[in-house]
Amino acid sequence: MRRPRWGKSVTFFGNSGESTESPPGSDEPPSSGQDGARDALDGRRVVVCGSDRTMLRVVTELVSSGERVTAIVNPASRHYDRIGELGATVMGARVISEGLLRRAGVDADDDGTPSTARALVLLDTDDVHNVHTALTARDMDPELRIVVQMVNPRLSKQLNDLLGDCVVINGPSLAAPAFVSDALEDDELTWMELGGQRLVVGPADLIREPHRTVLADTTSSATPQLLPASSADPDGDIVLGTGVRPIWRSRDVRPAGWFMALRDILDSRVRKIAAVMAFLVAGGTAVIHFFGGIEWWRSVYLAAGAVTSAGIEDDAFSEADPWVKVAAVAVQLTGIVLMALLTAVVVDSLIGARLSRIIGGVRGRPRNHVVVCGLGTVGARVLEILTERGVAVVGVDQDEDAPGVLVAHRLRIPVVIGDSSNEETLRSAGVQRCQSVLAITDGDITNLESAMVVRDLNPDARITMRMFDHDLAQRVERRLGLGHSRSVSMLVAPAVAAAVANRRKQVTIPAGRRVLLLTEVNVESGSVAGGLRLGELDEAGGLRVLARQDFDGPWDWDPEPDRVLRPGDRLAVAGTRSGLARLLMATRAQRGSAAS
Numbered sequence: 001m002r003r004p005r006w007g008k009s010v011t012f013f014g015n016s017g018e019s020t021e022s023p024p025g026s027d028e029p030p031s032s033g034q035d036g037a038r039d040a041l042d043g044r045r046v047v048v049c050g051s052d053r054t055m056l057r058v059v060t061e062l063v064s065s066g067e068r069v070t071a072i073v074n075p076a077s078r079h080y081d082r083i084g085e086l087g088a089t090v091m092g093a094r095v096i097s098e099g100l101l102r103r104a105g106v107d108a109d110d111d112g113t114p115s116t117a118r119a120l121v122l123l124d125t126d127d128v129h130n131v132h133t134a135l136t137a138r139d140m141d142p143e144l145r146i147v148v149q150m151v152n153p154r155l156s157k158q159l160n161d162l163l164g165d166c167v168v169i170n171g172p173s174l175a176a177p178a179f180v181s182d183a184l185e186d187d188e189l190t191w192m193e194l195g196g197q198r199l200v201v202g203p204a205d206l207i208r209e210p211h212r213t214v215l216a217d218t219t220s221s222a223t224p225q226l227l228p229a230s231s232a233d234p235d236g237d238i239v240l241g242t243g244v245r246p247i248w249r250s251r252d253v254r255p256a257g258w259f260m261a262l263r264d265i266l267d268s269r270v271r272k273i274a275a276v277m278a279f280l281v282a283g284g285t286a287v288i289h290f291f292g293g294i295e296w297w298r299s300v301y302l303a304a305g306a307v308t309s310a311g312i313e314d315d316a317f318s319e320a321d322p323w324v325k326v327a328a329v330a331v332q333l334t335g336i337v338l339m340a341l342l343t344a345v346v347v348d349s350l351i352g353a354r355l356s357r358i359i360g361g362v363r364g365r366p367r368n369h370v371v372v373c374g375l376g377t378v379g380a381r382v383l384e385i386l387t388e389r390g391v392a393v394v395g396v397d398q399d400e401d402a403p404g405v406l407v408a409h410r411l412r413i414p415v416v417i418g419d420s421s422n423e424e425t426l427r428s429a430g431v432q433r434c435q436s437v438l439a440i441t442d443g444d445i446t447n448l449e450s451a452m453v454v455r456d457l458n459p460d461a462r463i464t465m466r467m468f469d470h471d472l473a474q475r476v477e478r479r480l481g482l483g484h485s486r487s488v489s490m491l492v493a494p495a496v497a498a499a500v501a502n503r504r505k506q507v508t509i510p511a512g513r514r515v516l517l518l519t520e521v522n523v524e525s526g527s528v529a530g531g532l533r534l535g536e537l538d539e540a541g542g543l544r545v546l547a548r549q550d551f552d553g554p555w556d557w558d559p560e561p562d563r564v565l566r567p568g569d570r571l572a573v574a575g576t577r578s579g580l581a582r583l584l585m586a587t588r589a590q591r592g593s594a595a596s
Helices: 034-040 053-064 080-085 098-104 127-140 153-163 171-184 257-265 268-292 296-307 322-352 355-359 377-388 403-411 423-428 444-457 470-480 488-501 577-587 591-595
Strands: 045-049 068-073 089-092 117-122 145-149 167-169 190-194 197-203 213-217 237-241 370-373 393-397 415-417 436-439 462-466 484-486 506-511 514-522 543-549 570-575
Touching: 045 053, 045 098, 053 068, 053 080, 053 488, 068 080, 068 098, 080 089, 089 098, 098 127, 117 127, 117 488, 127 145, 127 153, 145 153, 145 488, 167 488, 171 377, 171 436, 171 462, 171 484, 171 488, 190 506, 190 514, 213 506, 213 514, 268 296, 268 322, 296 322, 370 377, 370 444, 377 393, 377 403, 393 403, 403 415, 423 444, 436 444, 444 462, 444 470, 470 484, 484 488, 514 577, 543 577, 570 577
Parallel strands: 045 068, 045 117, 068 089, 117 145, 145 167, 370 393, 370 436, 393 415, 436 462, 462 484
Antiparallel strands: 190 197, 197 237, 213 237, 506 514, 514 570, 543 570
């Protein structure tokens, strides 16, 4: 029996950045996503492994979807009791073993009997643990659906080669575009993953060329032309592309660099000591010249030698008056003390302040930039997207080894090392002159404190907080007026639940008073579409096939219209509701074929 293909995770973002399902009130017929709903009622369980906030959100999402959930949780997790209260069967374990997975339901027999569990969700924060558990489960049941959350995007790309058919969820990639949209107020852009690529929909003047396709000609805003073959006004089109044009805002933010590092090392203490030494050298030079009868240049040399403790030529003072000799000794002793103080101050500047922190500061007085507080995995991805947009940005984190700090150094983004809830730290990042602030550390209280300080320093700044506690977030937004709040786990949970249920997901693109839907569709065995040429599916103004994928091949974003469709093919399409409804009927297995 051929192994079923579950495909890769396809997660879409609406204008708010949240993952979206079919729009309310859609008049399309039931989609292939109902297969996932039937799976949820077949009595088989979903095994979820993890212990953090995302685990709690995912279990909540699955239980509310009608799934029977077995949760493997570390007993030390503070969410252990709460997960049990949600209705999941909880198994406490610090280490996941093959025996534990078998007791949880991954118990397929060699005679072909499927496992009690139909899906395994791995949400550990350690990618290595997730990969190890996934490989173990795949050996136990080759047909098991596996959904894995991965932090390292490079490792996630290789995971399909190790596990075959699986769904990979990357939390930072899901959440970062939503935070960026809040920071820039990009309501015109819609980010998504479609056909194995990360894509964006928006006005043509904002989308980087080449464009994948023109979705709508909005020359007439009331009645835009959907899926036009050509457009008289390309700049007014809504298009699909792979990225956005750089904004090219003025680069008011610059890393401190070596110049600022030297300036901080040569602080006021060093300057005061240097001034005293210069005064002594100048006074000593005058005394030696006028009372010793020595030329000016040699007088400077002798005075500097005495002040810096480099030594004095005794022959030069052998015939001098006694008071001159005493003065020379006093100057030399003062120089010894000053040199010791100078050495101590410089060492304190280098070691006490840490050279890495000095180099990572902000140069000048930045304006109209975005401040990102919290440079973990989500913050690192946010920095990358903002840099792609050409937006001036400053990062803040108290851990100089955080993933986002390394990304910032690579992208030459200035970073302030310090507590983001501290006023002086935020002032160093130029918060009082910034455009937006993203408080996206791992702590709700830290983000709340940062937002309150920012509001005091810059009442006009747009603030977006990362908050896990949904009730706290609502009350903060309503009573304190500190801006928007988002939860990474709430963005990830719907994507995981959709992958478990194998639901088809789609995104809605508004075009004037009309809408377009973008989604992926499978060509089922026994369907009308099987055997048709690809070009026969296109409908002028109703449907357009964007890309095609063979059962075990890569996505083809320039498919030949004469290519014959086969069962198992997957199509990325854009269409109206009626056009997509007709495609779903054509690609779905006929009842007579299914019954036979």
